[in-house]
Structure formats: C-alpha cells, structure tokens
Amino acid sequence: MDELFPIGELARRTGLTVKAVRYYSDRGLVPPTDRSPAGYRRYDLAAVARLELVRSLRELGLDLGTIRQVLDQELALSDVAAAHAEALAVQIRTLRLRRAILTAVAERGSTPEELNLMHRLARLSETERSQLVDDFLMSVFGSDPVFAGIRQTLTAELPDHPSAEQLEAWVELAELAQQESFRSSVRLMAADYAVVVVRPGTLRERFAQLQRPVDPRWDRYLELLAVVNGWAALRHTG
Structure with a gap:
C-alpha cells in the first residue's frame, strides 16, 4: 500500500497551511485517501499532486467551482487556461x-x-x-x-x-x-x-x-x- 501522510505532512509538502488543506479537503477538492484508526485524515502522493494543482489554479485566480470541474475532468485544463488568459x-x-x-x-x-x-x-x-x-x-x-x-x-x-x-x-x-x-x-x-x-x-x-x-x-x-x-x-x- 502507498505511503499515507497526515494532514500536517501534506501541508508541509505543498507549502500550504493545515487550515488551507483542511478547507480544500472539506470541499471535496482533495478528499482524504483514508483515515487512521483514530479518525485522522491521511493522504497519498496523488493527493499531494492534486493539492499542488489546486494551489496553482487558485493562485492564477480560478474559482473553486471551475477548479473542481478541472479536477473531475469535466473541463479541459487547456480550455480553462485559454479562457482565463483572455x-x-x-x-x-x-x-x-x-x-x-x-x-x-x-x-x-x-x-x-x-x-x-x-x-x-x-x-x-x-x-x-x-x-x-x-x-x-x-x-x-x-x-x-x-x-x-x-x-x-x-x-x-x-x-x-x-x-x-x-x-x-x-x-x-x-x-x-x-x-x-x-x-x-x-x-x-x-x-x-x-x-x-x-x-x-x-x-x-x-x-x-x-x-x-x-x-x-x-x-x-x-x-x-x-x-x-x-x-x-x-x-x-x-
């Protein structure tokens, strides 16, 4: 099984605060891969990559709804980038x-x-x-x-x-x-x-x-x- 990280480690790897990671996780953009026996969220490497994409898109000014559609492959990233560039x-x-x-x-x-x-x-x-x-x-x-x-x-x-x-x-x-x-x-x-x-x-x-x-x-x-x-x-x- 792939290595899993607690929310603090995910924050450290992506340069975000724990509060920001929890915010995106609560909104389903980066759902936890699993939970520990004590109920704490744990994330895999795919979550790291997903969260880094979320951060990049947010820094470019995209709203959460559009980011969700990109992550769920409902919108092509190239189309979103072109529209946002314009x-x-x-x-x-x-x-x-x-x-x-x-x-x-x-x-x-x-x-x-x-x-x-x-x-x-x-x-x-x-x-x-x-x-x-x-x-x-x-x-x-x-x-x-x-x-x-x-x-x-x-x-x-x-x-x-x-x-x-x-x-x-x-x-x-x-x-x-x-x-x-x-x-x-x-x-x-x-x-x-x-x-x-x-x-x-x-x-x-x-x-x-x-x-x-x-x-x-x-x-x-x-x-x-x-x-x-x-x-x-x-x-x-x-």
Missing part, C-alpha cells in the same frame, strides 16, 4: 487604461469633474469605447452617405496591445468627443465642407466659409487620432 488580458488592458488616466490627471492637474469623466471613460468596455466615438461622428456628420468615408477614416480604434502613449491619446480624444462645444464646432466644419466641396453653393456661402477660422481642437483631434491608430501624424490642411 480574461486576464482584458483586465490588463483595463489597468493600463486606468494608469493612463491617472498619469494624465497627475501631469495636467485635472479638476475633480475632469477626473470623474476620465474615470467613467476608463470603465467603458471595448464595445462602449467604440460606440462613444461612433456617437460623436454620427452627431457631427450625421448619416449622410457623403460623409461615410470620412466617418470611417476618423474612427479611433485602440489596438489589442496599446502603448501608454496610445492610451493617453485615447483618453484625451474621448474627452474632446464629449465636449458639446467641440461637437458644435465640427458640425459647422462639416456644413462648410458640404457647401464648398460636396454641394457648391453661392459665392456668398463660399465667402462665409473662408472667413470661418478652423477650431484648433480639430487639429488636436487629428493628432490624437493618428497616435491612437498608429498612423503618421495628421493635420488639417484647409
């Missing part, structure tokens, strides 16, 4: 975005209101971040097919593994997109574009367009867009 990747991207926000706050001396806005932006999912920019572009250019190509070009899309610079640029770009005064300014620019380029109007309309100064925030939006999307720097040339 979940961790999402958490890492979120943490990097939050770090970018804190860096921006520290460097720019943001107000509490600006901090609240940036914090809200940091909590957005990938889909929600995309929707935020889409909403901005639809708000200023509308659904006119004339602007379809422009809307697509001006869409900011963070890569799967953005740099700190790209994250900080996205935060600032998102802040700009939320400013109603900026939206109004870009709407006027879009209207000017439609008058002069898309639907040429009267000489008076053209003259009015030429007299309107370009909002400097638009240049900044293009610069930030280039950083986020990994393009060469873009600037307004009109």
Whole structure:
C-alpha cells in the first residue's frame, strides 16, 4: 500500500497551511485517501499532486467551482487556461487604461469633474469605447452617405496591445468627443465642407466659409487620432 501522510505532512509538502488543506479537503477538492484508526485524515502522493494543482489554479485566480470541474475532468485544463488568459488580458488592458488616466490627471492637474469623466471613460468596455466615438461622428456628420468615408477614416480604434502613449491619446480624444462645444464646432466644419466641396453653393456661402477660422481642437483631434491608430501624424490642411 502507498505511503499515507497526515494532514500536517501534506501541508508541509505543498507549502500550504493545515487550515488551507483542511478547507480544500472539506470541499471535496482533495478528499482524504483514508483515515487512521483514530479518525485522522491521511493522504497519498496523488493527493499531494492534486493539492499542488489546486494551489496553482487558485493562485492564477480560478474559482473553486471551475477548479473542481478541472479536477473531475469535466473541463479541459487547456480550455480553462485559454479562457482565463483572455480574461486576464482584458483586465490588463483595463489597468493600463486606468494608469493612463491617472498619469494624465497627475501631469495636467485635472479638476475633480475632469477626473470623474476620465474615470467613467476608463470603465467603458471595448464595445462602449467604440460606440462613444461612433456617437460623436454620427452627431457631427450625421448619416449622410457623403460623409461615410470620412466617418470611417476618423474612427479611433485602440489596438489589442496599446502603448501608454496610445492610451493617453485615447483618453484625451474621448474627452474632446464629449465636449458639446467641440461637437458644435465640427458640425459647422462639416456644413462648410458640404457647401464648398460636396454641394457648391453661392459665392456668398463660399465667402462665409473662408472667413470661418478652423477650431484648433480639430487639429488636436487629428493628432490624437493618428497616435491612437498608429498612423503618421495628421493635420488639417484647409
């Protein structure tokens, strides 16, 4: 018969406390192999290996229910590892975005209101971040097919593994997109574009367009867009 160990020896071999071993044993993750005549739990070498796997999976953040399914071969360890790796990747991207926000706050001396806005932006999912920019572009250019190509070009899309610079640029770009005064300014620019380029109007309309100064925030939006999307720097040339 294989050698059996008391719970204290099992704890020593695995580097866990007796309390932790008893906890996993009570929940059926590492049941005792046998009991001594006095009723004390005893474990074999397979229990040592099983407990070490439990410890490793717990340290990686898996919940007990998932660990039980892996131990009982109801779930493939490779599938669980892949799913957990993706979940961790999402958490890492979120943490990097939050770090970018804190860096921006520290460097720019943001107000509490600006901090609240940036914090809200940091909590957005990938889909929600995309929707935020889409909403901005639809708000200023509308659904006119004339602007379809422009809307697509001006869409900011963070890569799967953005740099700190790209994250900080996205935060600032998102802040700009939320400013109603900026939206109004870009709407006027879009209207000017439609008058002069898309639907040429009267000489008076053209003259009015030429007299309107370009909002400097638009240049900044293009610069930030280039950083986020990994393009060469873009600037307004009109």
